[in-house]
Amino acid sequence: MKDVVNVGIVGFGTVGSGTARILLEQKSLLRKRTSTSVNLKWICDKDITSDRGFQVPEGILTTDIDQLMDDPELDILVELIGGIEPAKTFILQAIEKGKHVVTANKALLATHGFEIFEAASKKGVEVGFEASVGGGIPCIKALKEGLVANNVSTVLGIMNGTANYILTRMTMEGLAFDHVLKQAQELGYAEADPTYDVEGIDTAHKLAIMSTLAFGQRIGLDDIYTEGISKITPLDISFATELGYSIKLLAIGKKNSHESVDVRIHPTMIPKDHLLSQVNGAFNAVYFVGDSVGKVMLYGMGAGQMPTGSAIVADIVDIARDITRGCTGRVPALSQPFDSIGPPRIKPVESICCKYYFRFTVMDKPGVLSRISGILGEEEISINSVVQKGRASKASSVPIVMLTHEAQEGRVKKALKEIDSQDFILDETMIIRIEDMKALEES
């Protein structure tokens, strides 16, 4: 039995450092738990001189990826550089050389995952990607192994810590989006270019991975309707709070009875007493509905050096166990054989039905409410409640907020196009979808 498993990390940034620290500092713990020695043999990065705050053993740092690729003793390549290239090339090269791969690279998996999984499957090597969704939360293992007995019909979640941090502070402190974003950037919680996080793209990468696993269809980025949080105002949050909701950037994956799937990401109003409403700050949550298990939620840090490192090392240990026991490929990368994963059958967003929050910005004059409700009525959108408040004395516009009963997205878009062309409308109408969660939680 092989009793040392050699690991090489490519990408010595935040997550790479966290992973290296765990492998070095918890070596004896890991040995006790796995009866195997997991040995950090290489760390490769363009920058191998900056201080990462801990001691790296001599001789393992290199700037030359070929030292890893050409090392026949290297068992597992851990790709932590992120982005598409050169990550993709490195991973495919490692697979070609018969090395197992662990990656946290959701962007790469969401766009080129199948190519990677197919190559790995042909070579008989494993690809671990627990850290690609939900940071330290063991949600991929839960889905693939813990819930293996279930047809999973729903994958939901708050999967981006930056967006959730911003929404949480906007809610708790009544602050504007731009203001919180700027502070988050200063604190290092948000990237200089925050587009991926706040516009839902990072969440879409994760939903593509999770819904592919859960539903057995090749769901890609283009299949997912994606809308971010940058248009949410403190006014919307205060109305939502008043109406008993919180606003979350929710990833929704729902398989319908006829196997078509509804995959979308958008700011969503969730009842305040729902568990997902209580997921605040940089925390993430992933929520499944299975036909046997019912509802299951996993909660934890969705990013960060050590939480993500925890997930990476869990993958390394899983593969190390398989290597030393001679059973690599024991759990396939996907939930089912690669070639049985079908093409996506996507429900167009226009055909979804949910309740809506509209905030109209109107001139304060007679007849406006009647005209709006008339147009909505023509599209069979029925109004559940209206909140109109007295305008501030000097304001020329007032907000009117409406909650609808269940309506069809296509008709809503049509009605709002018509409404927004009226001369009493002073600004684009804000729409937020409301999920009471009951339909999503049905198995």
Next chain:
Amino acid sequence: MKDVVNVGIVGFGTVGSGTARILLEQKSLLRKRTSTSVNLKWICDKDITSDRGFQVPEGILTTDIDQLMDDPELDILVELIGGIEPAKTFILQAIEKGKHVVTANKALLATHGFEIFEAASKKGVEVGFEASVGGGIPCIKALKEGLVANNVSTVLGIMNGTANYILTRMTMEGLAFDHVLKQAQELGYAEADPTYDVEGIDTAHKLAIMSTLAFGQRIGLDDIYTEGISKITPLDISFATELGYSIKLLAIGKKNSHESVDVRIHPTMIPKDHLLSQVNGAFNAVYFVGDSVGKVMLYGMGAGQMPTGSAIVADIVDIARDITRGCTGRVPALSQPFDSIGPPRIKPVESICCKYYFRFTVMDKPGVLSRISGILGEEEISINSVVQKGRASKASSVPIVMLTHEAQEGRVKKALKEIDSQDFILDETMIIRIEDMKALEES
């Protein structure tokens, strides 16, 4: 490679039926996911004639356990009869015959787990027990595999659905304990003898298992301070709500820096905005703190036919994968080698420190508050706030509620003994421990 794994279920009750249904109805799903045929070969029960609501293939029902024990083709025995005997004998017998075991039997594992794990370890067979804690929630897999890179310092949770259901209804509807219990019994949510559930014993079984896994010490039932919910009144719940807390039967396992562990179960006041406060009804939650991952919570149905069946089948699939790939024992039953699990080092409950809620039932006369606070002061228990309300016109007693700052349990007990011996005290003082969760959530 062995391509059929044969399973025998002993105990065709609620969970046995759920497990059998999943194995029969999801056979092709399981085959697709595992590349193995998991075959339900035997179901053994004293009663094999009652209708369980689904079709059982001919020839697999038996009343004779020896048919399973003596079947050389039987790979996995699934013990679902519960209780100590004959479950223990059956499990040890199966292990002796080289069969793997899956069980949901927390009472057995909490009391005789080591004997079973030791026997299995000697024989080189696996023991799966995911369903013994948290029903369908994959919490044992999360702890042993997903968080393998972590020193886990805290295991917390709401681990009994019946007790949580009762507390939730008492909270939502202001009902008395006895009233809700009776309804729960009528609805089948509580046993005819509810002692295990409402007095915390079932929770103690689960905490014994989880804290043994998490802390690497042999923690047994006797090590765990256990207090149930039967004394909680609607008055306490209404005070707690008013003060910003909910009351939960919380299982607490905390390893201190000097490796001593604090393991206890009691009604606990938790801040209303903490995630665990939102775990309502029959749901369970298990909450870990690891040194790399930070806080992780898993939530789901803690009992029930199909959720528990989901966890049993996950264990069966895990073992089936190991059998077919020839790597049984890949993940040890415990988190570390059997013989490295040390004896328990328990922190006595008298030495814990937390905040307290006291509800005194006193005669409404001058000087009472001063006398009470005097006695508390002598034990260095300092009062954070006092709530005293006008008495109902005809009542001879009034409740006084006090919240303390952090105090030591031993001193609290001493002070209350003194207070309860005063002639103005009309009923035993109610104590509820308050956890603001911050100390418990430190890693």
